[in-house]
Amino acid sequence: MATTVSLFNDEFLKKLEYLSILSKRLFAGQFRAERRAKRRGTGLEFADYRQYVAGDDFRHLDWKAYLRLNRLILRLFEEEEDLPIYLFVDVSQSMTYGDPSKVDYARRVAAALCYIGLSNLDRVHVVAYADKIRGELAPQRGKGRIFRVFKFLEEVSVGGETNAKESFKFYCTETRRRGLAVVVSDFFDTAGFQSGLDILRHFKHDMFILHIASHEEVDPALKGELVLVDSENNVSREVTVTPSLLASYKAEYTRFCTEIEEYCSKYQLGYIRTVTDFPFEELVLKVFRQGRFLK
């Protein structure tokens, strides 16, 4: 994570502070914060009027309306609360593939998003998963907690097969408040990428999918007689890589990406695909904003 920290120079951090994570839906927060909440409350932003009923805080009575209408009308303000953000980072063995590795790239993206969330006083949950939940950082709030996030991302153990379904099921079955779930993964899941995402959908989370790929798997430079070894389960297959086979693979990979994209589109999930050699800052500052994930 030293790399992550080094990438987070002052200028970049300042830029991040102006950003905030968008959620398509409003979720009930736990603490007061700067994000609109479902509830009406004591925020600064005017929201609505309603008839005064006994027990209401008469400090919010609109006295001018009373004089004009002779009715007690209560002014309602938007409650500004924090947003629960769940950052699910895939740390399976397949994420170590590529140069730079996908997991490093995912860590940096997660760190950046955490910083944005913390800057906006959101409650950020960072979860590392593979075949199971491999690490979970207790909800963090406030910019000062960013170093805990860094430390967590740095120390989390990497490896194992991907099993998003079981991991998410285990995580979500605990009492969790609904919020924004951001999944950062390569989605190489033998059970299918849908199974894990279905769980999150089931728990009514707003979702954003960041699909990370490496250049080596998008356009592999393989040729000849090879034994392909799966990095997650060490299953090997003898193969003669010919140009036609390579073309078939690329077509299959495109189909795989299209499937994920179509899934996200179908369920109105935010989706962005990136490769690890794509500049990280550009991804965060431009692509996320264009993808309506950050504002």
Add this chain to the structure above:
Amino acid sequence: MSFLAVTGFQAALLALITAGVIVALYFLKLRHRRVMVASSLLWGRVLDEQQSHSLWEKLRRMISILLAVVIGLLIALAVARPEVHWLTGGGEHTLLVLDTSPSMLARTSDGQTRWEHAVDSAIRLVNASAPSSEFRVADTAGRVDAASTSDRREVREAIQRMKPTAAVARFPDVDPDTTQVRFITDGVVPLPPPRGTQRVSVFQEAENVGITAFEIRTTPSADLAYEAYLEVHNYGKSAKSTTLTITGVGSRRIDRELNLKAGEDFSQPFDLSKFEGGPIRATLQSSGDALPIDNLAYAYLPVKQKTRTLVVTTGNSYLETLLQLDSLVEPTIIKPAQYRPDPTFDAYILDGFVPADAPPRPSLLMGSEFNAGWLPKQTGTIPGPRFEAWAEEHPVMRYVSLHDVLVDKAARVAADRLTVLAETKDKSPLILASDEPGKPRWILLTFALQGSDFPLHTGFPLFVDNALAWLSREPLALRRQPGLVSVPMEQAEIKTLDGAVVESHRDGNATVFDAPEPGLYSATHDTFKQYVAVNLSSSQYSNINKTVSQKDAPASLAAGWFQQELWVYMLIAAALLIAAEWFTYHRGITL
């Protein structure tokens, strides 16, 4: 199909091993490289899908093996040099003989020589023949006889090495496996080829006036006088005018206009008494002459001088009278006690006296008793020996008859490494000569003149004159013909008239050098010098219009479809298949 490099069994074995090795290597491929991928999820889907095309995959593998085996077999069998007669038309073993007699140097109407036409014909024959046909190329002079080969370059080089020469013409022996014999000739030199020989004639009629004889000889009627005998013949079909010029040292020359009818000859001795000793050259100049080599002839005129002779004798009236009457000899007669070695004399005559050391100049010794280290050891005495045989061809014994010569007694000596000029019936030498290189010559009579009637015979003055000539006078030039010239001198240095050294080699007791054209050469060994006149001087070679030849061979040998051996095409096919395999492999068509 047959194979030129190996037997059929070996070729089959080679093919079998090659195919086996290739197939084995194909299945014993190098260990696959292990490559880690993030997930085999997608690869698995692709490979599973491809399994539906397994038939094509198997076929593709078969094509790959088949291509590899075919390439390997093509290369392996190319090494074995296969031969298919209906394709390459090969299998012929041809003996190609070129006539290298000097008449082949005659020019034809197109300006080329018959020899150049012969070379062209030979190379055309070789080039047009089947690729696997083998040629053995030989000439009629016995100088080139290349081993049978199908290598066209070697054959052509052997042909180019040949050149016309005046050696004795001989048709080379025909090997048993020779299937055909080709003889390219002008037919001037009658050389009956073996039966079945197909002759290719390069004969074309041409004009030629040539010198057929040119030699220097002594004039019997005059002392120290020489004459040149010269013959010229018109071998053309029409009368010719020609200019004959004989030139010698200085400005001496004889010019003569000759008008010769067709077939007419001219022969005449020319008096050279006014010529100084040295090279003599005879030339003919006429227009349209086809054979220049016989328009030129050389000879050598010996330098005329009397022989200054020191005669050491106790008194021999026959010998002294003879020497004083001989106009070719300038004698100085002394007693043995007065003898002192004196190199200013041309020769010594030692009558009954033998010095302890050899005289500094050539010597003629006579006596029945002698005891000196430089002479052969006397082992006894032969009483009343009779001359049984003598070397009539030796210059010393020329015109000398020893019939009825009586000798009282003679010394018995061994003739090791000496030339025996006369001997008895039991091979005991009576007259010996020493011609040891680096030492003065000597002639030894093993009997005393006083104990013999030899001085009373007519051969005696001739013998003394011949002996003194052989010992000290310049000899006449040897006569040879162009080609390899042999001089009976060991390790002689051969030079041209210009003084240029000619490359030569030793051949037994002789020295051999190549003289392609007429010329006068000198052969020198220590103090002895011998001139060699190389002239064509042959009516046989100069008569270039007398031919026995006929053209009975087709212009070329029948060839098959291909002009090269099959292995060339096999290697080309292998290269093309390798290129195809490379192309298809990189496009994933083959594995």
